[in-house]
Amino acid sequence: MEAKDYIESGILELYVYGLLSESENIEVAEMAKNNSEIENEIISIEKAVIALSSSFSPFHSVANYEKIKARLELKHGKVIEMQPASRWSQYAGWAAAVLLLLGVGYQTLQLNETKQAISSIGTEKNKIEREFAYLNQEKNITEKNLTIVRDVKNTGVTLGGQTVSPKSFAKVYWNKESKTTYIDAAGLPAPPKGMVYQVWALKLSPTLTPTSIGLLSDFEANDQKIFAVDQTVYAEAFGITLEPAGGSISPTMEQLYTLGKV
Structure with a gap:
């Protein structure tokens, strides 16, 4: 498969989101190792995910972090450093959050469109009912008038x-x-x-x-x-x-x- 076709297939996005199987991850990694165009595309996707997810994440400066750490050590002893999660698990979490937001947004849009459609149908139904009532009234009047004209008496x-x-x-x-x-x-x-x-x-x-x-x-x-x-x-x-x-x-x-x- 050509690099362009591989990129356009969408598998690189799933790779970044951590949604591929282990064998598929190995395949993508090998492809990136041997093809700079694929590797650059993966880096580009990673940057886009990080940029998007960072807008939802709280920010603490390094100075604030050190102050909090010092206070905790004075009160409770040495703070145990937590090992950061792997890059892929971070991306997977961010990707899940982004997908969730996109899903909620899509469902909200669909709900609004459905409400508008229901409202439009209701308005059209009322209009048809009014027109039917008017035509029925006119029909009754016409029938009465024909009875008058045709009455031999x-x-x-x-x-x-x-x-x-x-x-x-x-x-x-x-x-x-x-x-x-x-x-x-x-x-x-x-x-x-x-x-x-x-x-x-x-x-x-x-x-x-x-x-x-x-x-x-x-x-x-x-x-x-x-x-x-x-x-x-x-x-x-x-x-x-x-x-x-x-x-x-x-x-x-x-x-x-x-x-x-x-």
């Missing part, structure tokens, strides 16, 4: 545009049995601010007699523009006028938008 009355708004139109769905009345106002423009559409049930003879059956409130908020109004007991025609907010006692004929006979 409902009398459909088309209201055409009048002088103030010739292009306007609307439709009334009136059930003469249950007296329920719905207005499809999709053909009306949005009312100006401070104004509201008011629906009238009209008796035409012997004199014109209008009866208010409700307001088309929250006009712009009603996407499908189908409004339920008061029950209609009797009507020969229906009309819709534009009135001040809150409605009027009698219709403002100059603001008659739509009109149609039953």
Whole structure:
């Protein structure tokens, strides 16, 4: 194996960390003895490990050490010098500490990423739930409106545009049995601010007699523009006028938008 390949294999780092078997240690030592490039790489790794581990180690100067040693000898007699651990055991301990720190750091990073992913999933789940609730509500409204339109018991009355708004139109769905009345106002423009559409049930003879059956409130908020109004007991025609907010006692004929006979 070429020296470059041997260096890039990572075995020299394990050698410095003291993580190889005895036979592997002998092999690396022989390779270093016969190849200066490998030997220099080992020295470089050792220096890097020492530099990194020393940042975690307490430092005592030689003078402080001698002072402590002298005090211990005065109190307890001669201090027995401890033989320093072998270079390889020191490196192994430092390497283990470095690997432990790296492992803790990696696990912390993974934990944070997992928490962020969970939070993101939770937010997306809430968004989907809100959208589903809204769509379900819209579906229910649509189904109800289709029931109104398709009910054969409902009398459909088309209201055409009048002088103030010739292009306007609307439709009334009136059930003469249950007296329920719905207005499809999709053909009306949005009312100006401070104004509201008011629906009238009209008796035409012997004199014109209008009866208010409700307001088309929250006009712009009603996407499908189908409004339920008061029950209609009797009507020969229906009309819709534009009135001040809150409605009027009698219709403002100059603001008659739509009109149609039953």
